[in-house]
Amino acid sequence: MLTEDLKIYKDMYDLTKFIVEAKHNFSREHKYDLGNRLLDKAVECCELVQCANSDKSQRVAYLQDFARCFGSLRLYL
Numbered sequence: 041m042l043t044e045d046l047k048i049y050k051d052m053y054d055l056t057k058f059i060v061e062a063k064h065n066f067s068r069e070h071k072y073d074l075g076n077r078l079l080d081k082a083v084e085c086c087e088l089v090q091c092a093n094s095d096k097s098q099r100v101a102y103l104q105d106f107a108r109c110f111g112s113l114r115l116y117l
Contacts, residue, residue, distance in 0.1 A: 043093045052089060056082040074116060081113040 043049050059082050063075035085106055092102035 041093070043090045046089065046093060049086065049089045049093075052082065052086045056086060078113065078116050081109055081116065085109050085113060 056079070059075075059078045063071060063079065066075050088102050088106040088109060092099045092106065095102065
């Protein structure tokens, strides 16, 4: 199955697009620090889903990293 067809990837991609759009409305105080952290974590989550989907031998490790990364993203949100 292609990564782009996975629901979790689609949802993370949509969240990433939302963060990009929302970042423009952040105050200057938060736009660059918090906004960049949010965006970096969201992109990292997308990358980890791609890795988990393509490397079955390391899938569990990638999904554990995804869970950690997503937890950080939730904290920032």
